[in-house]
Amino acid sequence: MNSPIAAARPRAIDRVNQSLKRRYAAERRFRFLGASAVVIGLLFVTILFVDIIGKGYTAFWQTSIQLSIYFDPEVIDPSGERDPQELRRADYQKLARDALRAEFPEVQRRQELRELYGLLSTGVAQQLAERVRANPERIGTTEAVWLLADDDVDMLIKGKIDRDLPESDRRVKDRPLAWIEALEAKGAIEKHFNTPFFSNGTSREPELAGIAGALMGSFYTLLLTLLFSFPIAVATAVYLEEFAPKNRWTDLIEVNINNLAAVPSIVFGLLGLAVFINFFGVPRSTPLVGALVLTLMTLPTIIIASRAALKSVPPSIREAALGVGASPLQTQFHHVLPLAMPGMLTGTIIGMAQALGETAPLLMIGMIAFIVDIPGGATDAATVLPVQIFLWADSPERGFVERTSAAIMVLLAFLIAMNLTAVMLRRKFERRW
Secondary structure, X not given: OOOHHHHHOOOHHHXXXXXXXXXXXXXXXXXXXXXXXXXXXXXXXXXXXHHHXXXXXXXXXXXXXXXXXXXXXXXXXXXXXXXXXXXXXXXXXXXXXXXXXXXXXXXXXXXXXXXXXXXXXXXXXXXXXXXXXXXXXXXXXXXXXXXXXXXXXXXXXXXXXXXXXXXXXXXXXXXXXXXXXXXXXXXXXEEEEOOHHHHOOOOOOHHHOOOHHHHXXXXXXXXXXXXXXXXXXXXXHHHHHHHOOOOHHHHHHHHHHHHHOOOOHHHHHHHHHHHHHOOOOOOOOOHHXXXXXXXXHHHHHHHHHHHHHHHOOOHHHHHHHHHOOOOHHHHHXXXXXXXXXXXXXXXXXXXXXXXXXXXXXXXXXXXXXXXXXXXXXXXXXXXXXXXXXXXXXXXXXXXXXXXXXXXXXXXXXXXXXXXXXXXXXXXXXXXXX
16 A cells, blocks of 8 residues: 555656656746847947937938029239139128128128028138139029038028027027028928038048048048058968967967957057157058057957958868878968958958947057048048047037937948848858867
8 A cells, every 4th residue: 555655756757747848937038038139239229329310310401502603803813814822712691691682682790691602601712713613614604503501501491490489499599590590481491411521631620620531531541441451351260270380389369369359449549659650760640550550459259250261271171281292382372362351351351341330549659630531542531430439429519419420320231231241241151060
């Protein structure tokens, strides 16, 4: 007969089933927590992108005011000789102001005239000068021209300034607001695609500020970084992985390469300031010194990726090449390196994307300078897109807020494109052994 104690004792199969239930429940909780973490991460990324796009997409349009401009010969070309120097020195701002006064003839007082002239950007003089230089036959004629509006007018038209606020709380006061509404009623105010944002250098005026200088600076810097870092990194990876003897010296080199990959980027900026600028005398604020600093920063990343690509090539490739009489150098350059090159290129593109987004090391070597001109070469003073974003973010004008977000959108677009290129290269050339 079974004793009461034996009947009360749980069977082994029951204990196993209970243990399985606990493990399955723990697995379900783990999966739920993992999925929740992914969803929360995607949610924060989505919020970030929505916030940036919501603030920055309006920067791709710019408000313009249409005025009938009389290209007065007495102002532009008093001598009548069409002298280029005289055309360059002409007071084109006066032409725009005369057109505004003709549009609002009731405005006579000096203070009101200043407010009226403030509807237009200071860049209208350059706009009109370019039109005259493009076609001097315009002199003496009247033409309807779309001229850039001031940044406050631009913000008002884009809805960034609430017209219903009290006058004391608005940057655009009642009189300018009435003139703007009159121009709107005539259809003389429109938003056009902001071409100057992509063709101009930076400026103190938000409506004139563009990213062309920063884009060219980033282009030259990344190009030189690629030319400097890729050959050195590949040669280092091939030597360490295929030819270097395994001893304490090579172990020390490998440890240092791995450690350098985790060093804060600003340390490389300090190194560049001390070595490249102060010791070697490389011109500061140029893409050349920026590329040298970013090369030091990206070398460990590319070396590690290149070594991983070399390790992924099966030993049988090397053995077959050596078996048919190839030298060790021929084996590497004719057989192993071509097979590892897709992985190396992937690591290089990721390293370049990292370099494109760096700001701290470039601040240390002077690329934070306010540079209006678009660089024409690697030794011209320049800035890069992340530093330009940093400078605009520190500006108090409301117009720079949207331009900062728009520049971030352009930078993110480049970073996403570079990372997608790396993924596509890996998928296209990756081999399954």
